[in-house]
Amino acid sequence: LLQAQATASFRRQSTIHYMIKMKYLLLLAAAAAPLALGFAPSPIGNINTPHTALHSLPNSLDTLTSGLASIARIKHGVSVNSGIASNGPASKFLPTIKKLFDMENSRECRLVRERITELDLVVDLVIPACPNSRMVLEASSGSIAAPVMIVESNGEESTLEGSDAILRFLDAGFKVKDITDESQGGEEDVAGELLSKADDVLVFVPGVLRAGRGSKVCGAASSSLDVPRPEKPLVLYSYEGNQFCRLVREVLTELDIVYELRSAGKGSPRREELASITGGSSQCPYLIDPNTGIKMAESKDIIEYLYKTYADFTPPSELLKSVSGVVTPLLKPVYKAIAPLQAGSSRENEFEYKSELAEAKAKIFDEIASAPVVIYTYSLSPFCTEATALLDSAGVSYEEVSLGKEWIPGLIDDPLKRAALLEITGSSSLPNIFVGGNSIGGLFSGNPGLLAALESGELKPMVETAMKSM
Numbered sequence: 001l002l003q004a005q006a007t008a009s010f011r012r013q014s015t016i017h018y019m020i021k022m023k024y025l026l027l028l029a030a031a032a033a034p035l036a037l038g039f040a041p042s043p044i045g046n047i048n049t050p051h052t053a054l055h056s057l058p059n060s061l062d063t064l065t066s067g068l069a070s071i072a073r074i075k076h077g078v079s080v081n082s083g084i085a086s087n088g089p090a091s092k093f094l095p096t097i098k099k100l101f102d103m104e105n106s107r108e109c110r111l112v113r114e115r116i117t118e119l120d121l122v123v124d125l126v127i128p129a130c131p132n133s134r135m136v137l138e139a140s141s142g143s144i145a146a147p148v149m150i151v152e153s154n155g156e157e158s159t160l161e162g163s164d165a166i167l168r169f170l171d172a173g174f175k176v177k178d179i180t181d182e183s184q185g186g187e188e189d190v191a192g193e194l195l196s197k198a199d200d201v202l203v204f205v206p207g208v209l210r211a212g213r214g215s216k217v218c219g220a221a222s223s224s225l226d227v228p229r230p231e232k233p234l235v236l237y238s239y240e241g242n243q244f245c246r247l248v249r250e251v252l253t254e255l256d257i258v259y260e261l262r263s264a265g266k267g268s269p270r271r272e273e274l275a276s277i278t279g280g281s282s283q284c285p286y287l288i289d290p291n292t293g294i295k296m297a298e299s300k301d302i303i304e305y306l307y308k309t310y311a312d313f314t315p316p317s318e319l320l321k322s323v324s325g326v327v328t329p330l331l332k333p334v335y336k337a338i339a340p341l342q343a344g345s346s347r348e349n350e351f352e353y354k355s356e357l358a359e360a361k362a363k364i365f366d367e368i369a370s371a372p373v374v375i376y377t378y379s380l381s382p383f384c385t386e387a388t389a390l391l392d393s394a395g396v397s398y399e400e401v402s403l404g405k406e407w408i409p410g411l412i413d414d415p416l417k418r419a420a421l422l423e424i425t426g427s428s429s430l431p432n433i434f435v436g437g438n439s440i441g442g443l444f445s446g447n448p449g450l451l452a453a454l455e456s457g458e459l460k461p462m463v464e465t466a467m468k469s470m
Contacts, residue, residue, distance in 0.1 A: 057307075057314070058247050058300050066243035069206035075199070077114030077240030080267040083174070084120060094173040095153035097121060100261070101129040101146045104214025104253040105207055108163040109147045110240070115170050116261070117240040120268045123261040125233055128253045130216050134223050206246075214250035219455030220311040221255040226457075227312050233258050235288040237274050239265035244299035245285040251303045255310050313394035313454055316386040316443065321451075324383065324444045328429065335407070339428040342409060343419035360420035368434040372466035373398035376421060376432045378412075380405045387431040387443040387450055394454055396463055403430065435459070436466030 070078075097116075100123045102109045116123060127135050129146035136144050149160045151169070160166045221227050236252070236259050238245040252259055264270045264284050271282035278286065278297070287302045288295050292309065296302055307314040343360075344353050368374045375391070375398050377384035391398050404413035407430070412418065422428040425439040433440050433450055440462075441449045453459035 057304055061319070062247060063243065065209040066246045069209045069246065070241050070243045072202045072205035072209070073110075073114070073241060077110075077117040078242075078266055079118070080120045080265050081118045084267075094119075094121070094170065095151040095158070097123045097149060098152050098157065099123075099125045099127055099148075099150040101127050101135070101144050101148040102253075103128065103130050103146045104246070104249045105210055106146060106215070107203055107207055110206065111163045111203070112147045112149070112166050113240045115167055117263050117265040119170060119174055120263050120265065120270065122263065125258055126252075126261045127258050128217065128256050130253060130256075132217050132222075133256050134217075137223060210246070210250070214246075214253045216254065217256045218254045218311075218315055219451070220307070220313050220315050222312075222455065222457075223256075224457060225312050228310055230257060230289070230291045230310065232290045233260050235260045235262060235290070237262050237264045237270070237284050237286040239263055239268075239284055241265070242284055247299045248285045248287070248302050248306075251306050255306055257306070257310055307393070313390060316390055316451065320382060320386060321444050328445060332427075332429065335428045336422060338407075339415070339419045339422045342407075342412065342415035344416070345419070356416055357420055357423070360414075360416040361424060364417060364420055364424060365437075367399070367401055368437045371397075371399040372436060372463050372470060374401060374434045375399070376401050376403060376417075376430050378403060378406045378430050380411070381430060383443050384431045387433065390443070390450060390454070394459070396459065398433075435462045436469060 100112070100116075102113070129136055129144045129148070131143075145161065147161075147163055147166060149166045149169075151158050151160065160169050217223075234252070234257060236245075236248065238249065238261060240246075262270055262273075264274055264282065264286075274284075274286055275282045277288075277295070281297065283297050285299055285302060286295070286297050287305075289305075289309075294305060296305065304314075343357065347353055373391070373396055375384075375387060377388065377400055379402055388398070388400060402413070403418055405411040407418065407428075418428050418430075421430075421432055425432060427439075427441070427446070429442055431442050431450075433442065433446075439446065440453055440459075441447055443450050444452075448456065448458065450459070453462070
């Protein structure tokens, strides 16, 4: 009998250790999948449904992929065209650019913005034209095929649709010196042709590297939410080829914010204008918000400010969501099997286990009745960290109950409470968030889940109701 019990115990421990190894292998595989696809997942789902896609504050991965996107287009959108030095500013040859309907992660729009940098132009209003942006949803036609440019000359406005029409218009108004014009035949012609073919391919690279960014209004700024909107357009000093400017423009698109674009590429006299504002620095990006009086550089600071000022919350990382989407369905049955074992369900005295489990459940019911929002967490779990950060950014107060560092044996402090959560909610995964005594699930999954509740606007009314009933 003792030998049989020892064998059973050994098998349980072996199973647990195997499951632990499998969890981290699956986490590694899930994390590697989006990296192999250009480091970012593509947006999915209905285009009119608020969708969050890699909208967390910029990290080293964002800097890397945006930098590689700039390298892919290194010939374009970085410096002011050399012809401007001899002919003067291109703006004196061209009508005023009143509006540009734009989508940051669009090949066609990128070509237009590159030319705007090269001609050192100012765009009075850059208006996000994503499928679910306010401008598109409110349009009588129900769609705007960006890019669309509205120009004014002698008091009359003209509309140009599509990159081909816009580029022809700009090039006709101001002769753009092309590097291929300088080739003189022979080997140089061959090299120029090869460079041109390579360029035709590389124009798609930024869109792949930054897939999921700058192509849709995020749920934190959805038109269905009561989100603050700037009364006056923001002002952005930027140039197309700068990797940090790209990160800011992506978020401006995702937050559906209209802004004035002041090109400040290399060789632009506008850099002197910028230096006079900053006290000497001509660093891009540089943001001016006339609504608040804020002036700032540094892409991460700008993005953090934009989320804080013009979003309902700072969305979590979609990379983490991608990992969760792969790992959670595979490991959920494992968690359900292991949670009772860790709590001692296999002990000989079954009555003792059930009695302790009942006590743990009673304690949970007391905890979730003690505050409008209660969240059960592990201190080392990135999902739990993101969930509490999301609640903080949304301005939701909560009580946090930690069950230890992680679910792994030796790191979990209260396995009985984890098993009790499984019996109460049907899930042993953390975080587990309760509002008004009812579980809404975890960060990405559940009924409806924290992120889904925020994006739909359900969470705050739920919290207010819970507060009134306390």
